[in-house]
Every structure is written in C-alpha cells, then in structure tokens.
Amino acid sequence: MSDTVLSDLALALASxxxxxxxxxxxxxxxxxxxxxxxxxxxCAPFRMEKLSRYDENGPAWYWNNIxxxxxxxxxxxxxxxxxxxxxxxxxxxDAIPAQEFVAxxxxxxxxxxxxxDADFLLTREFLEEWEKKNGTIPPRxxxxxxxxxxxxxxxxxxxNLLEDGAHSPGPDAGAVEFLVHERNCxxxxxxxxxTDAGQASTFNPPLPAHSILHGNGRFGLQxxxxxxKLPTFGALIVACPLKIEGGSxxxxxxxxxxxxxxx
Amino acid sequence: xxxxxxxxxxxDPLVVTRAGHVSPTLRSRxxxxxxxxxxxxxxxxxxxxxCAKATYPQRDRxxxxxxxxxxxxxxxxxxxxxxxxxxxxxDLFFKEHLPWRIGSARLDAGPMATVHLHGxxxxxxxxxxELKLDxxxxxxxxxxxxxxxxxxxxxxxxxxxxxxPKFRRVLVTDGRSEIGQAVAEALLKAGAKTVFLGNADPLxxxxxxxxxxxxxxxxxxxxxxxxxxSIETLAGQLGGRVEIVVNTARFTRQGGxxxxxxxxxxxxxxxxxxxxxxxxxQGFAPALSARSDDGDRSAAxxxxxxxxxxxxxxxxxxxxxxxxAARLSLMASLRGEMAQTGIRVMSVLTGPIEDGWHQNxxxxxTTSAQIAxxxxxxxxxxxxxxxADEVAKDxxxxxxxxxxxxxxxxxx
Numbered sequence: 001m002s003d004t005v006l007s008d009l010a011l012a013l014a015s016x017x018x019x020x021x022x023x024x025x026x027x028x029x030x031x032x033x034x035x036x037x038x039x040x041x042x043c044a045p046f047r048m049e050k051l052s053r054y055d056e057n058g059p060a061w062y063w064n065n066i067x068x069x070x071x072x073x074x075x076x077x078x079x080x081x082x083x084x085x086x087x088x089x090x091x092x093x094d095a096i097p098a099q100e101f102v103a104x105x106x107x108x109x110x111x112x113x114x115x116x117d118a119d120f121l122l123t124r125e126f127l128e129e130w131e132k133k134n135g136t137i138p139p140r141x142x143x144x145x146x147x148x149x150x151x152x153x154x155x156x157x158x159x160n161l162l163e164d165g166a167h168s169p170g171p172d173a174g175a176v177e178f179l180v181h182e183r184n185c186x187x188x189x190x191x192x193x194x195t196d197a198g199q200a201s202t203f204n205p206p207l208p209a210h211s212i213l214h215g216n217g218r219f220g221l222q223x224x225x226x227x228x229k230l231p232t233f234g235a236l237i238v239a240c241p242l243k244i245e246g247g248s249x250x251x252x253x254x255x256x257x258x259x260x261x262x263x
Numbered sequence: 264x265x266x267x268x269x270x271x272x273x274x275d276p277l278v279v280t281r282a283g284h285v286s287p288t289l290r291s292r293x294x295x296x297x298x299x300x301x302x303x304x305x306x307x308x309x310x311x312x313x314c315a316k317a318t319y320p321q322r323d324r325x326x327x328x329x330x331x332x333x334x335x336x337x338x339x340x341x342x343x344x345x346x347x348x349x350x351x352x353x354d355l356f357f358k359e360h361l362p363w364r365i366g367s368a369r370l371d372a373g374p375m376a377t378v379h380l381h382g383x384x385x386x387x388x389x390x391x392x393e394l395k396l397d398x399x400x401x402x403x404x405x406x407x408x409x410x411x412x413x414x415x416x417x418x419x420x421x422x423x424x425x426x427x428p429k430f431r432r433v434l435v436t437d438g439r440s441e442i443g444q445a446v447a448e449a450l451l452k453a454g455a456k457t458v459f460l461g462n463a464d465p466l467x468x469x470x471x472x473x474x475x476x477x478x479x480x481x482x483x484x485x486x487x488x489x490x491x492x493s494i495e496t497l498a499g500q501l502g503g504r505v506e507i508v509v510n511t512a513r514f515t516r517q518g519g520x521x522x523x524x525x526x527x528x529x530x531x532x533x534x535x536x537x538x539x540x541x542x543x544x545q546g547f548a549p550a551l552s553a554r555s556d557d558g559d560r561s562a563a564x565x566x567x568x569x570x571x572x573x574x575x576x577x578x579x580x581x582x583x584x585x586x587x588a589a590r591l592s593l594m595a596s597l598r599g600e601m602a603q604t605g606i607r608v609m610s611v612l613t614g615p616i617e618d619g620w621h622q623n624x625x626x627x628x629t630t631s632a633q634i635a636x637x638x639x640x641x642x643x644x645x646x647x648x649x650x651a652d653e654v655a656k657d658x659x660x661x662x663x664x665x666x667x668x669x670x671x672x673x674x675x
Contacts, residue, residue: 032464045489045490
C-alpha cells in the first residue's frame with residue numbers, strides 16, 4: 001500500500017486509532033420537527049409508506065416510499081434557506097462545492113449553562129472568555145455547540161414549546177457576527193431543532209443565527225446527537241446533504257472522525 | 264318494560280365469537296332507494312303520482328293504478344294489528360337471535376307492513392314507526408312505543424338496528440382538537456364505557472389537555488392518521504377492544520385552486536383526511552368486522568366527520584372541499600364493504616366550523632357541541648348520514664333537489 005495521507009487514514013480507521021462517531025438522530029415518524037405559528041406552512045415530519053415487503057406487491061424485495069421536509073430530522077441548512085442568503089452564489093445544496101462537506105470542528109461546551117437556563121444565550125463575551133481558556137477558534141471550522149440537548153429527544157423538553165414560545169439555547173447576534181467575520185467559521189452545528197435559540201424570533205435582529213450565517217454563505221447543522229463524544233479540537237465532520245436541485249437543505253447522515261481509542 | 268342493559272361481562276376465552284352474518288343484500292333498485300333515504304333518518308314511502316296512494320313494500324309501479332311512484336316523507340304513526348314470535352329461522356343471523364318478534368302494522372299513511380317490534384310494543388298498540396337500516400344496510404320498519412318507555416334504547420331487537428354507544432368502547436382519532444374533545448365527552452355521557460382519545464403528538468401539549476384527560480373513561484392513546492406505523496401499532500393494541508371508531512381529524516385552510524391556494528396545504532389535507540381515513544379503515548375495519556355480532560358489546564360503527572362542501576366544492580375553500588369530497592367518496596366505498604360484515608359506516612356532515620380557520624366566514628357556523636350531538640344521534644339511531652347544523656342541512660337539501668345548481672351557488 002502506498003504511503004499517503006488517505007492510506008494512513010484508512011489504516012487508522014481499520015486499527016481503531018481513528019473512530020467514527022455518528023452524530024445523527026434516527027429518522028422516524030416520532031422525531032419532532034420545528035413548529036411554526038399555525039398560520040405558516042409547517043415542516044412535514046418524516047413519514048414512511050411500505051411499498052412491498054416480500055409480499056404480493058413485491059415478492060422478493062422490501063422497500064418504502066418516504067416523505068419529509070428538507071429540514072426534518074438531523075439536517076443541513078444551505079444559505080438559500082434564509083432570505084439573507086437568497087442572492088448568494090452556490091447557495092443551494094446541489095450547488096455547494098462538495099469540498100465544503102468535510103471540515104474540522106471545534107466544540108464549545110455550554111451544556112452546564114443550558115441545563116441551568118434553557119434560554120442560555122451564547123455571547124461574544126462568552127466566546128472570548130472561552131478562547132482564553134481553550135485557545136483561539138481556528139478558521140474554517142464547524143462551531144459545534146454542545147448543549148446535551150439531544151438527551152431530551154423523546155421528551156416534551158426537546159422542543160420545549162411553552163405558551164410563550166420555544167425555550168432552547170442558542171447564540172445572540174454578537175456571537176454569530178464574531179464567529180462568521182472574525183473566526184471565519186464553516187457554520188454552526190447544534191443539537192437543538194434550529195441553530196437559533198428558541199426565543200430568537202423575539203430578538204433584535206430576529207433569528208440572528210439564520211440571518212447572519214446564511215447571509216454570509218455559512219451553513220447550519222441541526223438535530224445532531226453525541227456532540228459530547230467529540231474532543232474540543234480535532235474532530236473532522238463529514239456532512240453531505242442530498243443533492244436536491246435547488247434545495248434549501250437536506251436530511252443527512254453526519255459523522256465525525258476522531259482520533260484515539262474509545263474511552 | 265325493557266330490561267336495562269347491564270355492563271357486559273368479559274368474554275369467556277373458550278367461547279368462539281359469533282360470526283357477523285348479515286341478511287341478503289341483493290335487493291331491488293327501489294329497495295335500495297328506500298335504504299338511501301332511511302340512512303338519512305327520513306320516514307318515506309312510495310306515493311303514486313296519479314292516484315296519490317302510498318304503498319309498501321317497494322314497487323316499480325303503483326299497485327292500484329299502475330301510475331309512477333315517487334318517494335315522499337310520510338306520517339310514521341301506525342297500529343299493530345297482529346304480532347308473532349319467530350322461533351325458527353334458516354337465516355344465519357336471525358337463527359342466532361331467536362326468538363324474534365314481528366308484527367303487522369296498519370300505517371296511518373295507508374299500507375299494511377310487516378315490522379320488527381320493540382319489546383314494549385304489543386298487538387293493538389299505537390306505535391311510532393322508524394325506517395331503519397338492518398346490518399346489511401337494507402331498509403326495515405321498526406315499531407317503537409309511541410311514548411318513551413324506561414330503558415327503551417336497551418331493547419335487544421332495537422340494538423341490532425342501532426350502534427348505541429352504551430357500554431361500548433370508542434376510539435376518537437383526534438383528541439387534540441376541540442371537536443374531538445367534545446365528541447369524546449358526549450360519547451361518555453351517552454354511556455360509552457371508554458373513549459380512547461387519539462393524540463398525534465404526545466410530546467406536544469394541546470389546549471384542554473388537562474381537563475379532558477382527567478375525565479374518568481378517557482384513555483389517551485398515540486395515534487397519528489398520517490403515520491401508518493402508529494395506526495398499525497394502535498390497531499394491534501386496541502383492535503379487539505374497540506366497538507366504535509369516530510374520525511374527528513381534519514385539516515382546513517383557506518385558498519382557491521388557481522389563486523391563493525398552497526399545494527402543500529392540499530397535500531397535508533389529503534394525507535390527513537383521505538389517506539389517513541384509508542389508513543384508519545385498514546387498521547380497524549378488519550377487527551371491527553370480526554366482532555359485529557359479539558353479544559351486547561358488539562363492534563358497531565365507523566363514523567367520519569366531513570364538510571358538506573365535499574358535495575359541492577366551496578369558493579375560498581377549494582382544497583379543503585376537494586379533500587372532503589374524496590373523504591365522502593372513500594366513506595361510500597367503505598360503507599359498501601362494511602355492509603357485508605354488519606358494521607355501520609356513518610358520515611356526519613358539517614358547515615363551516617367555528618374555529619380559527621373560518622374566521623372570515625360569517626355565522627352561522629358549526630360548533631363542536633353540534634358535531635358531538637350529531638355523532639351521538641347518528642349512533643343512537645343507526646343513521647348513515649346526518650347533518651350537524653343548519654348550514655349543512657340547507658346545503659344538503661338544495662343539493663338533493665338540484666346538485667348542479669347547488670355546486671354553482673357554492674362556488675360563486
């Protein structure tokens with residue numbers, strides 16, 4: 001075998017020196033989708049209709065028709081998802097260069113803060129403090145926001161939709177501006193149902209993560225799981241959305257490559 | 264006096280369930296016409312256009328003058344002139360339900376008729392005749408006491424012609440809605456033992472949840488009509504323990520066809536209301552059919568609630584009306600299938616609902632209480648089609664008289 005970076009990687013994968021962490025929730029009819037005010041179009045949940053299962057409709061084969069929204073389950077947000085990104089070049093999932101789908105991640109752990117306050121807001125000040133302790137966020141990284149929110153999947157506390165709206169953590173405008181313009185992030189990767197905080201529609205400007213990330217050609221990854229299994233630095237995320245013509249996003253399988261044996 | 268129905272005991276697992284036989288369905292076109300009117304709760308007879316005499320049973324020409332006959336609402340009073348008790352029959356249903364009382368009734372409208380007798384009715388009594396549907400959907404005359412008697416609805420012969428909710432267990436598909444909650448409460452008040460109340464999203468709260476789920480007899484269940492798996496799972500759990508299914512699910516949005524309508528809304532409506540109805544039927548119809556003659560707690564009915572505008576279309580609600588049309592069509596087909604097994608298939612027709620999706624529609628609108636009342640009445644009477652309110656009644660009456668005109672009127 002030739003001695004190349006990829007052959008080394010293959011060996012490391014085979015030996016377990018590099019492990020693959022699945023960051024994807026299972027697509028099932030029960031997985032929650034974002035809920036918008038009733039007068040808007042609603043995100044379709046995942047649905048599956050059996051076509052045949054070794055029966056009269058197909059004696060030797062099993063397959064299903066599936067349906068869902070582009071933003072159902074663990075999914076990718078392309079810049080065209082938001083009005084701020086509507087005029088950018090290559091802003092849909094089919095047009096984004098495939099090179100963009102493999103990128104390293106830095107994990108910002110706010111799980112403690114989110115447990116104490118479901119509305120916890122990630123601010124620029126918090127990030128600057130974080131960098132003092134952990135080092136500068138390198139460019140062209142996914143910002144993986146570890147909240148442990150994935151542990152709430154299957155409970156009402158995941159969407160956490162109360163009478164005054166959803167309550168879940170996310171960044172404020174200052175934090176997103178900092179990550180985009182001063183740290184040149186690839187995008188924001190979260191465990192919650194959206195990159196924005198649950199109450200972000202009330203912020204000024206509203207929904208800053210969607211607005212600023214996509215307005216600057218950055219991506220979103222939502223409904224991730226297992227971010228607590230990743231190191232602060234050093235994980236490589238592979239996130240390839242379906243090549244949907246003109247698509248604003250896509251459900252996808254997200255994996256992370258990490259070095260070192262399992263604990 | 265009728266013996267009050269007592270709560271049925273649990274079934275002996277060693278006893279074979281009685282197969283749900285029905286009477287022969289091969290009837291004349293005029294008998295089918297009578298059945299269609301019976302299903303709407305009318306008391307009709309054929310009346311000669313020439314000599315004006317009413318006739319029974321159904322015929323193709325007037326037996327007195329060979330004139331043409333037309334169906335007309337008639338007075339339903341009668342006197343029982345003779346009665347007899349059948350103690351032997353080769354009919355597969357009746358042979359299991361003997362003895363069975365029938366009589367000859369002299370109708371105020373003129374004819375003599377062979378009628379089924381309520382237990383509180385005897386020879387010489389004045390009675391109130393009801394035009395019922397038997398288990399196969401055939402028309403039948405049933406003699407009721409002229410005045411209310413104690414426990415009248417519990418008469419075992421009458422219960423064969425109705426789907427009374429008393430002591431039955433009911434599945435209401437959408438308990439998240441005001442309609443579903445009103446229907447559930449009304450069914451319990453009408454004597455239902457249990458209402459399994461569907462919730463498409465158990466992780467999401469809904470208005471009225473604490474109150475409705477605290478009512479004794481209400482059992483919340485996970486059921487989403489857009490999710491085949493959830494129906495299969497629930498049917499697996501409840502299929503043999505539900506006697507009545509009431510589908511209260513609906514999805515209404517304003518919009519036209521070429522203007523102002525969203526395809527996604529039409530798709531959502533079709534998936535929930537039409538494909539969802541078929542999923543529901545495929546999940547529960549087989550188990551209901553297998554228990555249509557299972558003692559005092561026989562499986563009895565599948566009820567669907569749909570907009571009257573399914574008959575006509577409706578300007579401003581084109582997609583929802585198209586969905587209702589498909590829903591009514593599926594119900595008509597299902598009714599034919601279930602008539603082979605003794606399960607009644609009922610449609611409750613509504614006008615515009617008093618809800619957030621009809622804010623621009625001026626009153627009168629259909630309330631949840633009216634729908635709940637109509638569901639209970641349809642079950643108690645064994646009626647196939649019932650209008651929940653005056654708007655639905657008005658549209659139906661105009662549609663019956665002149666469908667083409669009514670379609671045009673409702674789509675201006």
